[in-house]
Amino acid sequence: MDEITFAVLGTGGIGRRALEVSQHKDHLTPVAACDRHGTAIDFDGFDVDELLAATEGNIDSEPRDDGVATDGGTGATPADGEGGVKQHGEDRGVVASEQARSSADPIQDIIDHGDGIDAVLLALPNYEHDFIPRTADRFVEGGYSGVMIDVLKRSRVIDMLDDRSDAFEDAGITFVCGAGATPGLLTGAAALAAQSFVEVESVDIWWGVGLKSGYEDNRGTVREDIAHLPEYDIETARDLSEAEIEAIIDDHDGVIEFEDMEHADDVLLERAGICAAEDVSVGGILDVHSDEKPTTTTVSVTGRTFDGETATNTFQLGDETSMEANVNGPALGYLRAGVRRNRAGEYGVVGPAELMPGF
Numbered sequence: 001m002d003e004i005t006f007a008v009l010g011t012g013g014i015g016r017r018a019l020e021v022s023q024h025k026d027h028l029t030p031v032a033a034c035d036r037h038g039t040a041i042d043f044d045g046f047d048v049d050e051l052l053a054a055t056e057g058n059i060d061s062e063p064r065d066d067g068v069a070t071d072g073g074t075g076a077t078p079a080d081g082e083g084g085v086k087q088h089g090e091d092r093g094v095v096a097s098e099q100a101r102s103s104a105d106p107i108q109d110i111i112d113h114g115d116g117i118d119a120v121l122l123a124l125p126n127y128e129h130d131f132i133p134r135t136a137d138r139f140v141e142g143g144y145s146g147v148m149i150d151v152l153k154r155s156r157v158i159d160m161l162d163d164r165s166d167a168f169e170d171a172g173i174t175f176v177c178g179a180g181a182t183p184g185l186l187t188g189a190a191a192l193a194a195q196s197f198v199e200v201e202s203v204d205i206w207w208g209v210g211l212k213s214g215y216e217d218n219r220g221t222v223r224e225d226i227a228h229l230p231e232y233d234i235e236t237a238r239d240l241s242e243a244e245i246e247a248i249i250d251d252h253d254g255v256i257e258f259e260d261m262e263h264a265d266d267v268l269l270e271r272a273g274i275c276a277a278e279d280v281s282v283g284g285i286l287d288v289h290s291d292e293k294p295t296t297t298t299v300s301v302t303g304r305t306f307d308g309e310t311a312t313n314t315f316q317l318g319d320e321t322s323m324e325a326n327v328n329g330p331a332l333g334y335l336r337a338g339v340r341r342n343r344a345g346e347y348g349v350v351g352p353a354e355l356m357p358g359f
Contacts, residue, residue: 002027002343003027003028003029004027004028004029004118004119004335004336004339005029005030005031005043005116005117005118005119006022006028006029006030006031006032006117006118006119006120006121006335007030007031007032007033007034007110007117007119007120007121008030008032008033008034008120008121008123009034009107009110009120009121009122009123009124009135010034010035010122010123010124011033011034011035011051011055011093011094011123012035012123012218012219012220012221013218013219013220013221013324014123014151014180014220014221014324014327014328015033015035015121015123016052016055017324017327017328018121018123018328018331018332019033019048019051019052020048020052020324020328021324021325021328021329021332022048022332023048025332025336028332028335028336029045030045030046030048031043031044031045031046031116031117032046032110032113032117033046033051033094033100034094034103034106034107034109034110035093035094035106036093036106037092037093037094037095037102037103037106038093038094038095038100038101038102038103038106039094039100039101039103039106039109039110040094040097040099040100040101041109041110041113042099043113043116046099047099050097050098050099051094051097051099051100054096054097054098055093055094055096055097107135107138108138108142111138111139111142111143111144112142114139114142114143114144114145114146117144117146118146118147118339118342119146119147119148119149119335119338119339120139120144120146120147120148120149121149121150121151121331121332121335122135122136122148122149122150122151122152123151124150128234128238129154129156129157129160129234130157130160132150132152132157132161133157133160133161133163133164136148136161136164136168136173136175137164137167139171139173140164140167140168140171140173143171144171144173145171145172145173146172146173146174146339146342147173147174147175147176147335147338147339147341147342148173148174148175148176149175149176149177149179149331149334149335149338150176150177150178150179151178151179151180151181151184151327151331152177152178152264153178153180153182153183153224153261153262153263153264154234154262154263154264155262155263155264155266155267155277156262157177157264158177158178158264158267158268158271158351159267161175161177161349162349164349165348165349166348168347168348168349169347169348171347172342172347173342173347173348174338174339174341174342174346174347174348174350175348175349175350176334176335176337176338176350176351176352176355177264177268177349177350177351178264178265178268178351178352179330179331179334179335179351179352180326180327180328180330180331181207181297181323181326181327181330182205182207182263182265182282182284182297183263183264183265183268183351183352184327184330184331184334184352185317185326185327185329185330185352186205186207186265186297186299186315187264187265187268187269187351187352187353188330188352188353188355188356189299189315190203190205190265190269190274190299190301190315190353191269191272191274191352191353191356191357192315192356192357193299193301193313193314193315194274194275194301194303194313195357196303196305196311196313197301197303197304197305197311198303198304198305198306199303199304200274200275200279200301200302200303201275201279201302201303201304201310202275202279202280202281202300202301202302203265203269203274203275203279203280203281203299203300203301203302204280204281204298204299204300204302205263205265205280205281205282205283205284205298205299205300206282206283206284206295206297206298206300207282207283207284207285207295207297208284208285208287208293208294208295208296208297208319209284209285209286209287209293209294209297209323210287210290210291210292210293210294210322210323211286211287211288211290211323218288218323219242219245221323222245222249222286222288223237223238223240223245224237225256225258225286226240226245226248226256228258228261228262229248229256229258249288253289254287254288254289254290255285255286255287255288255289255294256285256286256288257283257284257285257286258283258284258285258286259283260281260282260283261282261283261284263282265280265282266278266280266282268351268352268353269353271351271353271354272351272353272354272356272358273358274353284297292319293319296316296317296319297316297317297326298314298315298316298317299314299315299316300312300313300314301313301314301315330352334352334355337355338350
């Protein structure tokens with residue numbers, strides 16, 4: 001396959017790990033990365049090790065509302081050294097790297113260099129449901145033509161992207177939505193497991209995550225997960241301070257269980273013709289104090305075979321695979337699949353299950 005250049009929007013936990021994992025993927029070259037403070041762009045491929053080392057512990061994850069935030073957040077900007085920012089030297093975020101420069105509008109910087117970028121990974125916590133769709137609008141309006149891919153989790157955002165499908169097609173954009181672990185890897189596993197059946201009765205996804213890299217490197221992810229708890233939603237979780245999030249974690253002794261989550265696996269499996277969205281359930285356990293997974297991540301697909309038998313096909317992830325591996329490996333794999341489609345002239349919105357065998 002020809003070489004693929006890609007950009008990462010957002011250099012929090014997911015964005016950083018995507019850059020790290022990309023070094024183990026053939027023919028995949030990161031040429032741009034940004035956060036709300038600035039951009040690093042080098043079409044020969046920038047030095048990932050230097051960027052990661054320079055920005056280690058320097059992640060800006062506190063939500064705020066400035067119109068150009070690249071983590072999707074809203075809220076007040078913390079003072080230097082407080083809240084979600086840990087600084088090395090005087091520069092925040094990606095600007096701490098010698099390869100980066102500060103910018104008033106980092107997303108526009110990426111758009112302006114879009115001719116040299118085959119794919120854009122949006123590693124952006126979606127604290128407002130329409131943040132990623134609005135970011136996609138900017139790329140359409142800026143004349144970008146290529147692949148866009150996200151690892152979003154919320155079902156309702158898929159409909160927002162579908163509403164833009166015609167605009168993506170006109171622009172020459174192939175948008176791969178929900179392409180991380182769940183949704184993404186596990187959605188694809190469910191689509192493959194469904195091939196044994198003529199009718200799927202239910203899909204049950206149960207995940208376990210132990211944050212080996214720690215809460216400090218995954219603040220945005222933890223904040224998004226907290227929004228799935230019954231007493232919170234995306235708006236209230238967005239407004240939580242870092243201290244309040246840490247208090248919630250302490251109240252659960254570092255282990256938080258989720259049931260009936262609003263995860264996009266349901267609508268993505270429905271749009272692929274696997275089953276009805278209401279037949280999909282997603283839950284899991286997050287342990288922010290342990291390197292080990294609190295439970296084995298499992299996908300169970302129950303259905304009726306052509307000869308009338310009812311059976312359950314089960315797919316399990318190895319407990320040794322980290323969240324970072326299960327999110328970023330598949331995301332970059334789906335990115336490459338999206339580039340193949342884009343280069344074949346196939347544009348619009350596509351989900352991970354649609355890149356698997358058709359049911």
